[in-house]
Amino acid sequence: MVTGASSGIGRQTAISCSKAGARVILLGRDASRLEETLSAMDNPEIHLMYALDLVQFEEVSAMVEEAAHKMGPFHGLVNAAGISTTLPLKLLSAEKMDHFFKTNVHTTIQLTRFFTRHSDKQSGASIVFLASVMGMAGEMGKTIYSLTKGALISGVRSLALELAPRNIRVNAVSPGVVLTPMSQNAIYSQDEESLNRVKSLHPLGLGKPEDVANACIFLLSDAAGWITGTNLVVDGGYTAR
Numbered sequence: 001m002v003t004g005a006s007s008g009i010g011r012q013t014a015i016s017c018s019k020a021g022a023r024v025i026l027l028g029r030d031a032s033r034l035e036e037t038l039s040a041m042d043n044p045e046i047h048l049m050y051a052l053d054l055v056q057f058e059e060v061s062a063m064v065e066e067a068a069h070k071m072g073p074f075h076g077l078v079n080a081a082g083i084s085t086t087l088p089l090k091l092l093s094a095e096k097m098d099h100f101f102k103t104n105v106h107t108t109i110q111l112t113r114f115f116t117r118h119s120d121k122q123s124g125a126s127i128v129f130l131a132s133v134m135g136m137a138g139e140m141g142k143t144i145y146s147l148t149k150g151a152l153i154s155g156v157r158s159l160a161l162e163l164a165p166r167n168i169r170v171n172a173v174s175p176g177v178v179l180t181p182m183s184q185n186a187i188y189s190q191d192e193e194s195l196n197r198v199k200s201l202h203p204l205g206l207g208k209p210e211d212v213a214n215a216c217i218f219l220l221s222d223a224a225g226w227i228t229g230t231n232l233v234v235d236g237g238y239t240a241r
């Protein structure tokens, strides 16, 4: 199951999962962009796709029940859906905070809760949360985004302990700036000087969706069978300095 499958990192993760032989449940809001992802996948006819807003928890719960009936039990979940912004403190209204926490944190926990009801009892499962280097380092105007991503990095550790007895592994992936619609719409992409500054902070250059999807595939796979509760940083060296 991959959220955010209609764009960027989630889309590439869904495609890479299909190439690795998985049957994938694609989640996103935009049905036509989900269809585009589906058509880029291997064996498009074996996958399932749901266009829905992840903050509609009852709808999400019903979707998981239906998907489990059609395709369960589940082996992997990648929580890639998320939103970002750059805002100074004076604009961090309670409403904005609620919206960001609901989208970036609450949706991932609720979906994880529904998912684990139907994870494979024999072989276990692997769950990946897309966090960010902004959950570890600061940048001007990134407070609200950093708060939500730091929450995921923290939550992963306790979830990993809670779910280990069921052989469910739980990890975070923290990317630096990756070339997707999210970063292309960011304020630093609007002028060349700011973009060059962001590029200069990444010794290996900006990331591609494949760079992050590969990390997700690794954590989903048996090659990561003894890895849980960690935060895999995939940032082209952003946090190395």
Ligand SMILES: NC(=O)c1ccc[n+]([C@@H]2O[C@H](COP(=O)([O-])OP(=O)(O)OC[C@H]3O[C@@H](n4cnc5c(N)ncnc54)[C@H](OP(=O)(O)O)[C@@H]3O)[C@@H](O)[C@H]2O)c1
Binding pocket: 003, 004, 005, 006, 007, 008, 009, 010, 027, 028, 029, 030, 031, 033, 052, 053, 054, 055, 079, 080, 081, 082, 083, 084, 103, 130, 131, 132, 133, 174, 175, 176, 177, 178, 179, 180, 181, 182, 183
């Ligand atoms: N790109 C980066 O530089 C970067 C760096 C670090 C971390 N990340 C994290 O990586 C993840 C993927 O980012 P991205 O760059 O691929 O972003 P993106 O291209 O903007 O895609 C975001 C995805 O999230 C989905 N989404 C957002 N809110 C949703 C909601 N309420 N319900 C259902 N789906 C929702 C969108 O669905 P629709 O388009 O269908 O609405 C879209 O598929 C995010 O969690 C982001 O914070 C990104």
